[in-house]
Amino acid sequence: MNVQEAWAMGYTGKGVVVTILDDGIERNHPDLKDNYDPKASYDVNDHDSDPIPRYDFANENRHGTRCAGEVAAIANNTICSVGIAYKASIGGVRMLDGDVTDAVEAQSLSLNPQHIDIYSVSWGPDDDGKTVDGPAKLALKAFTDGVRVGRGGLGSIFVWASGNGGRDKDSCNCDGYTNSIYTLSVSSATENGRVPWYSEACSSTLATTYSSGGSGEKQIVTTDLRKGCTETHTGTSASAPLAAGIVALALQANSQLTWRDMQHIVVLSAKPYKLNAPDWKTNGVGRRVSHSYGYGMMDATAMVKLSQNWTNVPEQQRCETPYLNGSKSFSKKSTLSVSVQTDGCGRVNYLEHVQAIVELSTSCRGEISIKLKSPSGTESVLLTKRPKDNFKKGFKNWAFMTTHSWGELSHGLWTLKIDSGNAEGKLESWKLVTWGTTTPPYQKPKQETSVPICHEGEYFLEGYCYKQCPVNFYEMNTTSSTNSTGSCLPCHKSCQRCNGELESNCIQCKDGWKLTNETFCTHLGKSINSFAVLVIQEKDWTKITIMSIIFGSVALTIVVIALVIIVIRKKHGKGEYKNYDQDAGNPLLSNGLSDGNEFAYFDDVEKSAAPI
The missing domain is CATH 2.60.120.260 (Galactose-binding domain-like)
Structure with a gap:
């Protein structure tokens, strides 16, 4: 997760406030007490300001204290561990040790949003492989209000564990909290870069941090109840607080980041390397992404470097x-x-x-x-x-x-x-x-940042790097003495994929168009005359000759029929023709068409087939 280099740059989380929504935190723990923040704490279960856990023989309410230590355990005191953001202010909300109602969730998610920057959450609906559940009315409003007005309008940042239902083949997209656009959803990887047995794969996961694995693999070291320490903190519950700590480092680097800025920075900086999964793919902008890991392992150093000179993304x-x-x-x-x-x-x-x-x-x-x-x-x-x-x-x-x-x-x-x-x-x-x-979400970073905008073999388009240009664009290579990159340039309007800007450079057509002679896209609504023009452009003289013979034969037939009609008219006289038309009925009308309608019909075809 590349945390130590971020520390070496001077980032410790100082000035950033994180709260743990859980079963309480042991505020007087020697590895937490100097960073404890009462303004970021509350006991929703007992309706008082003290989030101290309820103690019992089994130490059931240890979860929140363990998560808090991952974020903000004090450094260099020979006690337990060191938090990712070891100078951040840490608080806790005791809300899981009782009935977890919509009102309880909403009150917890909306606690002091002008003071708290990051809410770290490691709970959700039952991970039983059959539940589909998410925030109800009040909790949903807490989310939307948080991102709208929290942190002075920059938006509260909700970091959420993706779930532990892997053994029951659960999907985190059936968890409406981690599946929300308002949460930064975090999954787990073992120390050896494998998918843990408890991990849930889904498309809403944004990124990954380390956590426990199978037998013989290390677990997370952190603070524990009764002023103790543990080496056995596990699951995605342990991954979310690590992510919250990294987010705190990035916020220290730039306190003006919005909640959406932070998600962009995570996407841009996460590393897919050394994470093993069969479903890695490259998306349309050239980024590797997985249902098990999102965009990869969070990188604290890359995040703080991006954050330093970040320009806020445009309005959502x-x-x-x-x-x-x-x-x-x-x-x-x-x-x-x-x-x-x-x-x-x-x-x-x-x-x-x-x-x-x-x-x-x-x-x-x-x-x-x-x-x-x-x-x-x-x-x-x-x-x-x-x-x-x-x-x-x-x-x-x-x-x-x-x-x-x-x-x-x-x-x-x-x-x-x-x-x-x-x-x-x-x-x-x-x-x-x-x-x-509407507009590109960010511009090319300034030269002093070490995070490159495009790598070797990638193509640039409006602020993004692509391994392969998206539809409607083609790849133009540009090679310099130091790098070989390229740009994505627009195809002709008729092409969906192409190898150049001309109408004759089409490889694949847009909907409603048909590829002709492997180069041109012809609109399916074009008339016969339009198609004939294409044939002439291709200089297929054999086809032209055949079509000319056909059209000539048709024209000759029409002339002969016209002469016969003239002879008949002269033979039967004008009056008999009028009576036939008025009294006996027009035979074309009996078939549903009149002379006028027939020509109107073909006129309509010609009008609807105007060149595009």
Whole structure:
């Protein structure tokens, strides 16, 4: 996690306030008491200002004290350990030692938001592989108020453990707290860079810190109840406080960071190296991301370096795109794919969080798995099968969230895929909600920062580095004496993918266009005359000759028919023709068309096929 170099730069968390929402903290612990902050503390269970835990024979209420030591245990006192932010102010909220109601959660999440900077939380709904639960009305308001007005409008920072339900094949996207856009969700890695047995994989996880693993692997050393120490703190419960400590170091480097700035900095600085998982992929902006680790291991030094000269990201924008084609049924062992097209509502161009809000009924919820594919081709697993979930009513407007398309352009086709497994059901409705910015979220760092904007072999586009340019852009290499990078340049408007800027450089076409002769994209609504122009441009004289013969034959036939009609008119006389038209009825009308309508019909075709 590269903490010691950040310490060497002078960052200790001084001036930053962190609180632990848990079962209380032992405020008089010798490794905590000098950093204890009563303004960041409260006992919600007993309604007083003292967060001291309730002691019992089994020391059940040790969790909060252990988490507090990870953040702010004092350095160089020969007691226990040293916290990541060992000069930060630390408080605690005792709120788990009783009924955890919506009101209790809301009161805890909204404690003193103009004083507290970071709320570290290591709890959530039951990790039993069958629960789907999240914040209710009051807690949700505490989140939204916190990011809106907390820290003087910069936003409270909520750091959340991603969950320990791995053994029960749980999904952290069924936990509405860690699945929220307002929380910085943190997973765990063992000391050997492996996925722990308790870890839950999901698309809402942003990053990772170390924690416990299997037999023989080290656990976390921290403070414990009764002024003691422990070497056995475990799970994602231990990962979130480590992340909160790193966030405190970054806030010391720049106290003006917003809650969204911090998430951007985590994404940019996290390291995927030496973390083993089979599902690592590269998203549309060239970043490695995993459902087990998010964007990788948090890097304290990289975060403080980025924070030092950071410019606040633009205002958050939201775009909602509903699926308008009605409900869709699905049978057992089938895949249902449904898509929506979005332009970001003219507001969301550069993505941060993406949500698929799903209403779905099914005979067995645990059989269902769901994926979401972005226009850049990034596929997020929103839900994995959960064998213990036998619930038969499905999901009621559940917001599945992914961070995997962070930085991608929002415009284009998004596809939701539902694999039914051994269940049947119906997708009642779904809508895509994209969050992000209209303009690029950040500019190229100043030269004095050591964090490069693009690496060797990457391509630059409006503040982002891509391993492969996104759709609608092509790669232009530029090589200097010291580096070989490139830029992403726009394709012709008809191309979705291309190898140059010209209309004849198309490789793949946009929806509504067809690739012709492997170079041009022809609009499917173009008339025959438009197609003929393309044929002429290609100088296929054989086709031209054949078409000329056909058109000539048709024209000759029309002339012959016209002459016959003239002869008939002259033979039967004008009056008989009028009677036929008025009394006997026009034979074209009896087939649903009149002369006038027939020509109007072809006129409409020509008008609708105007060149684009």
